[in-house]
Amino acid sequence: xxxxxxxxxxxxDNDQKPVGHGRMLRKEDPxxxxxxxxxVDDVQLPGMLHLAILRSPVAHARIVxxxxxxxxxxxxxxxxxxxxxxxxxxxxxMPTLSNDVQAVLATDKVRFQGQEVAFVVAEDRxxxxxxxxxxxxxxxxxxxxxxxxxxxxxxxxxxxxxxxxKENNHCFDWETGDEAATAAVFARADVVVQQDIVYPRxxxxxxxxxxxxxxxxxxxxxxxxxxxxxxxHAHRTLYAIVAGLPEHKIQVISPDIGGGFGNKVPIxxxxxxxxxxxxxxxxxxxxxEDRSENLISxxxxxxxxxxxxxxxxxxxxILAIRTDVLADHGAFNGTAAxxxxxxxxxxxxxxxxxxxxxxxxxTAVYTNKAPGGVAYACSFRITEAVYLVERIVDCLAAELExxxxxxxxxxxxxxxxxPYTTKTGWVYDSGNYEPTMRLAMDMAGYAELxxxxxxxxxxxxxxxxxxxxxxxxVGAGPRKDMDILGLGMADGCxxxxxxxxxxxxxxxxxxxxxxxxxxFAQIVAEEIGIPPADIDVVHGDTDQTxxxxxxxxxxxxPVSGAAAALVARKVRDKARIIASGMxxxxxxDLDWEKGAFHVKGDPGKSVTIQDIAMRxxxxxxxxxxxxxxxxxxxCYNPSNLTYPHGAYICVVDIDPGTAQVKVRRFIAVDxxxxxxxxxxxxxxxxxxxxxxxxMALMEMIAxxxxxxxLGASLMDYLIPTALEVPDWExxxxxxxxxxxxxxxxxxxESATVGSPPAIVNAVVDALKPFGVRHADMPLxxxxxxxxxxxxxTPPI
Amino acid sequence: MQVTMTVNDVEVTREIEGRLLxxxxxxxxxxxxGTHWGCDTSNCGTCVVWMDGEPVKxxxxxxxxxxxxxxxxxxxxxxxxxxxxxxxxxxxxxGLQCGFCTPGMMMTTRALLNNNPDPPxxxxxxxxxxxxxxxxxxxxxxxxxxxxxxxxAAAAAGVTETTESPEADEIAAAGSVA
Numbered sequence: 001x002x003x004x005x006x007x008x009x010x011x012x013d014n015d016q017k018p019v020g021h022g023r024m025l026r027k028e029d030p031x032x033x034x035x036x037x038x039x040v041d042d043v044q045l046p047g048m049l050h051l052a053i054l055r056s057p058v059a060h061a062r063i064v065x066x067x068x069x070x071x072x073x074x075x076x077x078x079x080x081x082x083x084x085x086x087x088x089x090x091x092x093x094m095p096t097l098s099n100d101v102q103a104v105l106a107t108d109k110v111r112f113q114g115q116e117v118a119f120v121v122a123e124d125r126x127x128x129x130x131x132x133x134x135x136x137x138x139x140x141x142x143x144x145x146x147x148x149x150x151x152x153x154x155x156x157x158x159x160x161x162x163x164x165x166k167e168n169n170h171c172f173d174w175e176t177g178d179e180a181a182t183a184a185v186f187a188r189a190d191v192v193v194q195q196d197i198v199y200p201r202x203x204x205x206x207x208x209x210x211x212x213x214x215x216x217x218x219x220x221x222x223x224x225x226x227x228x229x230x231x232x233h234a235h236r237t238l239y240a241i242v243a244g245l246p247e248h249k250i251q252v253i254s255p256d257i258g259g260g261f262g263n264k265v266p267i268x269x270x271x272x273x274x275x276x277x278x279x280x281x282x283x284x285x286x287x288x289e290d291r292s293e294n295l296i297s298x299x300x301x302x303x304x305x306x307x308x309x310x311x312x313x314x315x316x317x318i319l320a321i322r323t324d325v326l327a328d329h330g331a332f333n334g335t336a337a338x339x340x341x342x343x344x345x346x347x348x349x350x351x352x353x354x355x356x357x358x359x360x361x362x363t364a365v366y367t368n369k370a371p372g373g374v375a376y377a378c379s380f381r382i383t384e385a386v387y388l389v390e391r392i393v394d395c396l397a398a399e400l401e402x403x404x405x406x407x408x409x410x411x412x413x414x415x416x417x418x419p420y421t422t423k424t425g426w427v428y429d430s431g432n433y434e435p436t437m438r439l440a441m442d443m444a445g446y447a448e449l450x451x452x453x454x455x456x457x458x459x460x461x462x463x464x465x466x467x468x469x470x471x472x473x474v475g476a477g478p479r480k481d482m483d484i485l486g487l488g489m490a491d492g493c494x495x496x497x498x499x500x501x502x503x504x505x506x507x508x509x510x511x512x513x514x515x516x517x518x519x520f521a522q523i524v525a526e527e528i529g530i531p532p533a534d535i536d537v538v539h540g541d542t543d544q545t546x547x548x549x550x551x552x553x554x555x556x557x558p559v560s561g562a563a564a565a566l567v568a569r570k571v572r573d574k575a576r577i578i579a580s581g582m583x584x585x586x587x588x589d590l591d592w593e594k595g596a597f598h599v600k601g602d603p604g605k606s607v608t609i610q611d612i613a614m615r616x617x618x619x620x621x622x623x624x625x626x627x628x629x630x631x632x633x634x635c636y637n638p639s640n641l642t643y644p645h646g647a648y649i650c651v652v653d654i655d656p657g658t659a660q661v662k663v664r665r666f667i668a669v670d671x672x673x674x675x676x677x678x679x680x681x682x683x684x685x686x687x688x689x690x691x692x693x694x695m696a697l698m699e700m701i702a703x704x705x706x707x708x709x710l711g712a713s714l715m716d717y718l719i720p721t722a723l724e725v726p727d728w729e730x731x732x733x734x735x736x737x738x739x740x741x742x743x744x745x746x747x748x749e750s751a752t753v754g755s756p757p758a759i760v761n762a763v764v765d766a767l768k769p770f771g772v773r774h775a776d777m778p779l780x781x782x783x784x785x786x787x788x789x790x791x792x793t794p795p796i
Numbered sequence: 797m798q799v800t801m802t803v804n805d806v807e808v809t810r811e812i813e814g815r816l817l818x819x820x821x822x823x824x825x826x827x828x829x830g831t832h833w834g835c836d837t838s839n840c841g842t843c844v845v846w847m848d849g850e851p852v853k854x855x856x857x858x859x860x861x862x863x864x865x866x867x868x869x870x871x872x873x874x875x876x877x878x879x880x881x882x883x884x885x886x887x888x889x890x891g892l893q894c895g896f897c898t899p900g901m902m903m904t905t906r907a908l909l910n911n912n913p914d915p916p917x918x919x920x921x922x923x924x925x926x927x928x929x930x931x932x933x934x935x936x937x938x939x940x941x942x943x944x945x946x947x948x949a950a951a952a953a954g955v956t957e958t959t960e961s962p963e964a965d966e967i968a969a970a971g972s973v974a
Binding site for chain 1: 813815816820823824827828829830831832833834835836837839840842869870871873874879883886887888890892893894895896897898899902917920921922924925926927928929930931932933934935936937938
């Protein structure tokens, strides 16, 4: 059903629920609470050296000269490497995940503040940093391109003169939908609303910064790389291609990772530098960036300047949505998205509504800023798409003087329309939106809130209620459509049951805190009846796991979770044959009940999965044609994405004297299909909602006109603490995915996607008495203050 | 220079550079990698340890300044195999995801409970407001601390493990229902 989940999942420890889905405490937690997690910076190897990177102090400059002599003479220094050194090795440039190239160390020009220019390898962190100060670089400073709107102006400084024949700062054009059909619908619509909407540049800023430890063995020609990566297998193959080594000579280990949020999908120059450092010195080399380096040089998120238009009938029937986007991709196109989707999955900007036409035109440009683009739990740009549609729908509600909840309810895609093909070609697998929306409204007490708001408005108090309803597209993806640099986005899984009935499952995806060691044990347990405590989950080491594309875009459960369920079913199929031999009946005469096969009509006659495992490895004959052992492997290619949805309601109060926004309540109802571990789901939702408060009210990576990054520390880039967020109110509905083996959809990014528009809609709603229809994020006190005085300006 | 301090009840003496930060002394010199490093600017709090029972951010304390003092890290929270209630609370109430901020959060909130065994939610939020968690959204951290507070109160009152406090059960289950 699509209403409320019925499963009894209120048990509190592993013993009470030996198999399957439900609230189960995390298997990984005991090591973390003891301080025994093993993160990249915890790796200590004998003789290990430390690497530090010299970064450009300016946004755009030609390098005239680099003098490293003083640095080389500094105590403890083992090597100083510049772009010229790398050029000699053919390693000065590397491919990005979007078929662009990026400088590992700058050879000709620096193109953003913080770009990598040289590195030092020394005996300890401090000696390496000391030596950086002694490198003398002479720059010929050039005019930078900071405002994306001016990047394509004639005479704009050319950033990418490294690209053959490049004469301007154009990165790519992209469009989707039907331009003519959309124009025709707009021409006949009763009401058209247009709004310029900026999604400013923000940064995922995981608590653990990026880093690596490289250990190259020159005798064996083997590289071992501990790395903060969300995609160890994809990284290994790219290193193999660039270095000309076979994959089996490269072991990438992604150990415990202190949060990723998309920040750890790309390959950063620092990883390559650590590898070069190890090759040059013959020692293991550690590189760990500091917080400023993380904020100024690694994958940013968003930076979309959008114009949204919506057409509707006077009575509130949405007809069409059109948008024009200017995308700022920074100095190199480092976006990590399936290659056929340069704008990620922005194409879902039609949202959760059944409309007649849609069209999007996008231009992407280079600027003198750090590369990146797809990060911060964005589901490949669905954050931007959902923000656009949910903001513009609220603008329409204001224009029509309709309640924003009513307007949404009136236009939802109906449950009987699924699978639903959108006007931009996305096939939503399943959905039942109204019950989700109604549950959120019930939990919020929506009518009472509106009543309270009316009373407060009459007293001059500023209270706002914001709604956002999102549909996400996660679980990339079908290999016919989706690949990254030619690598299909499928995921492998291997399951081996030991003779004693314990098991090990090996995943191609990797956890940055999502709890895979628990969730995947539960998925397998549900299918094969072995308690989760007896199933060891191995992940994050390319020598130990099958190939796959990694964890991002909420893809682990939709893709790898499906693989885990199917590989367990494959093992169960073999177990059934062995059981038929043990019980001397045909396979058709066996019933499966979690953990055991029973003879039909004679439930007392049964064998457990543990009995079968021992028989599979033990003495005695197996049925004819059955090999010994109890294991299987699979590579799962999803037939479609999964489309979770959710309804969010935010209540804010604004202090009229200071313009400070306080999020008083936040109600989040998520539908991610079948729920494996509700505790983990709730945790992921909470985290995403907090991201939303950050982006909507606090966070922005800003630049001055010279290209200096103004968000270069956590004193300048403000992240919510426990004081800025409320006690979250969460609920759920369940609409299973019809094509996923267990009906699950991804959830990791839903709240990050859905919460910013709910918060901004609430703030704008609170500011209605001032005639405000829109104000851009981040809604800091000064920006809200300006909006209250009719002086709202875009942040960029 | 030589520095001597007590770390998790053990006296240690090491030859160090005068500028060495306490966080690097603990991690790189002593190999106590449970204390993490996250920002350099005292904003994130993933490096919180105790000096003489008070939480400090070890990224902005010189190891030399800790000389003669008692330092306690996350590795010194449990008593052997027995986890501190604050550690149990974080497990029971899903107070952690990636685990990176967790040691600092536990050190701060353990100190809070030492000073006030029954803090209201607002006081717990205030106590951890100098620290950042990117995963949990803080609500489950607050629940974790409440779980520890309630369990310690029950233990102090002589209630046995089999009759746990209803509030603690409610806190632990809060994540599982709509």
